[in-house]
Amino acid sequence: MSLVNYATREITCKIVYYGPGRSGKTTNLHYIHGQVPSDRKGQMVSLATQTDRTLFFDFLPIDLGSISGFTTRFQLYTVPGQVYYQTTRKLVLQGADGVVFVADSQQRQLQENIESLQDLHANLADQGVDARTMPLVIQYNKQDLPPELIHSVPELEEGLNFRGVPSFSADALHGPGVFETLRGISEQVLRKLSAGRGA
Amino acid sequence: MIRHTLTVGWADAPLKRFVDEARLQVAILMHTSGQVLAQVGFQRSLDVQTACALSAAINASAEYLGTMVDGTPFRGLHYAGKGRQIYLGQVPSPDTMLLVLAVFDMESSLGIVQLYVKELQANIAASAPSAVPEEPALAENFEADLNRNLAQLFGRG
Numbered sequence: 001m002s003l004v005n006y007a008t009r010e011i012t013c014k015i016v017y018y019g020p021g022r023s024g025k026t027t028n029l030h031y032i033h034g035q036v037p038s039d040r041k042g043q044m045v046s047l048a049t050q051t052d053r054t055l056f057f058d059f060l061p062i063d064l065g066s067i068s069g070f071t072t073r074f075q076l077y078t079v080p081g082q083v084y085y086q087t088t089r090k091l092v093l094q095g096a097d098g099v100v101f102v103a104d105s106q107q108r109q110l111q112e113n114i115e116s117l118q119d120l121h122a123n124l125a126d127q128g129v130d131a132r133t134m135p136l137v138i139q140y141n142k143q144d145l146p147p148e149l150i151h152s153v154p155e156l157e158e159g160l161n162f163r164g165v166p167s168f169s170a171d172a173l174h175g176p177g178v179f180e181t182l183r184g185i186s187e188q189v190l191r192k193l194s195a196g197r198g199a
Numbered sequence: 200m201i202r203h204t205l206t207v208g209w210a211d212a213p214l215k216r217f218v219d220e221a222r223l224q225v226a227i228l229m230h231t232s233g234q235v236l237a238q239v240g241f242q243r244s245l246d247v248q249t250a251c252a253l254s255a256a257i258n259a260s261a262e263y264l265g266t267m268v269d270g271t272p273f274r275g276l277h278y279a280g281k282g283r284q285i286y287l288g289q290v291p292s293p294d295t296m297l298l299v300l301a302v303f304d305m306e307s308s309l310g311i312v313q314l315y316v317k318e319l320q321a322n323i324a325a326s327a328p329s330a331v332p333e334e335p336a337l338a339e340n341f342e343a344d345l346n347r348n349l350a351q352l353f354g355r356g
Contacts, residue, residue, distance in 0.1 A: 003234040007208050011337075012234055035353050042245030045253065056256060061248040065348040068338040072348075075233070075248055091259040095232025113274070179353045186345055194337035 002097045004191055006071075011070045013189050014077065014095055018120050019102035020112035021053070021081030024141040027172040028102060029060045029076055032182065035175075051054055054080040057092045067190065074186065081116065090123050095131055098135035098189040100181055102172070105142045105150040113160055135188035137166045139181045144171035210237035217299070221315035224283070225302035228290065228323075231255060236297065245343035254287055254300045277309055286312045289319050292327040 003012045017025040026046065039065045047056035058078040065072065069163045077096075079089040093099075101120065102190045103113045140156045151159070153169050161167055166184045170177025210228050214237045218226045225240030227247060233255030241247045257276060257285050265273030276287040290297040299319060301312050 003230070003236075014232065034305045037352070040352060042243075042249050045249055047256075056260075057252075059249065061245045061252075062352065063245065064345070064352070067348065068341045068342040070337065073244070073248065075252065077252070087263060088260070090261065091256065094259065095230070096236070145208070179349065179355070182348050183346065186349065187342060190337055190341050190345060194339050194341055 002189070004193070009070045011067070011193065012040045012075065013073070013097040013193075014075045015098045015100065015185055015189065016093055016096040017076065017078040017100045017102055018089075018093070018116070019081055020109065020116040021083075021103060023081060023104040023113070023116075024104045024139075024170075024172040025078040025081065025102045025108070026054055026058050027141075028100070028139070028170075028178055028181070029058050029078055031172055031175050031178045032062065032076065035179075040065075044187055053082065054078055055085075056080065056088050059080065064186070068194075072190075083115075086119070086123075089119070090126065093120075093123050094127060096134070097192075098137075098185045100185050101136060101138045103138060103140050103156060105140050105156060106145065107149060107151055110151060110159060113156075117160060132163070135185060135192055136163070137181060137184040137188065139168050139170045139171045139172075140175060141172050141177070143169045143177070144174065169196075206251045208237070209328060210323065213244050213319055213326055214299075215239055216322065217301075217315055217319040220318070221301065221303070221312050222307040223303045223312070225226050225300075227254070229249060229254065229298050229300070231258060231296055231298055240302070250300060254298055257287060258289070258298055284309065286316070288313075288316050290316070290323050292323050294327070297323065 017028055033041060042061040044153055045059040049055050060076045063073050063074060077092050079092045101117060124131045124134060138161055140153055142150060157167060168177045168181045168184060171180060172178050214228050215224055218239045227238040227250060228236045229251045233251040235247050235251050238247050261276060262272035263270055274289050278285050282304055286298055286301045290299050303312060
């Protein structure tokens with residue numbers, strides 16, 4: 001649920017990075033945190049296990065500056081990807097304005113990607129949200145790995161992007177694609193906001 | 200669901216009164232999804248968002264855990280640290296449930312905070328607007344602003 005304050009002309013939106021375990025959701029946030037100047041970001045909160053796997057969520061608030069005269073802030077969340085954290089994924093997904101699905105491009109992870117995408121749709125449906133109306137982009141992460149280990153972007157499009165949503169090739173560890181992904185989901189969320197509630 | 204919420208400061212006065220009467224240091228009124236409606240005491244808006252995200256997570260997990268082990272959601276929470284304590288409670292408004300996070304020290308007590316939370320609940324119920332606007336918030340041509348600002352954030356401007 002985006003929050004619009006017409007009095008102070010502020011907009012706050014919640015973006016959730018979703019995807020299977022170890023696909024690179026937290027890595028996306030770490031890269032963004034490293035790039036954004038300190039006066040335009042809050043603390044990055046990571047509720048993680050001792051082995052640095054996300055336990056509940058990662059959270060990074062960023063200030064996008066003025067857009068159409070509104071001070072615009074995005075709250076970036078990740079969910080824990082492991083199958084057994086289903087409950088916490090549901091909790092983090094509540095009130096999301098947009099979702100970045102971070103897919104792992106490795107060939108051996110294709111089934112996990114599919115199951116996580118199905119899990120996303122099921123969790124949105126549980127919350128009474130029609131997945132077709134939720135702003136969504138897909139990021140094909142780890143495209144920097146050797147070609148023999150990964151699926152190509154066209155292959156991943158064929159397997160995962162049945163809705164034809166905007167998609168981005170990425171290497172979140174080193175940065176390529178992270179900015180483009182954030183811009184993609186930002187555009188979708190703000191476009192929906194500019195069209196009104198019923199859009 | 201994207202939902203526009205008109206805040207126009209309606210929650211500011213009830214929350215300020217709550218802070219003064221319960222002798223709090225910091226208080227935030229927020230949606231259960233972690234979106235802030237009003238706050239008193241924080242200096243930096245991005246810190247407020249972090250506090251809201253963590254509070255919303257505590258509330259959501261306590262509700263779920265309560266339902267699992269006791270059949271009904273756990274509501275209301277109190278932690279006492281060395282110097283400061285927090286109270287996290289629910290505040291019904293006409294169209295949704297809100298959360299309040301109250302931070303206090305030895306100048307107040309849990310009993311006082313809980314007492315004034317009841318008054319806050321009544322004031323919020325009386326003050327909250329019942330309808331939300333549906334008009335678009337942004338101009339249609341927001342992309343130029345968005346692209347410029349994101350490029351600046353990522354050092355590409």
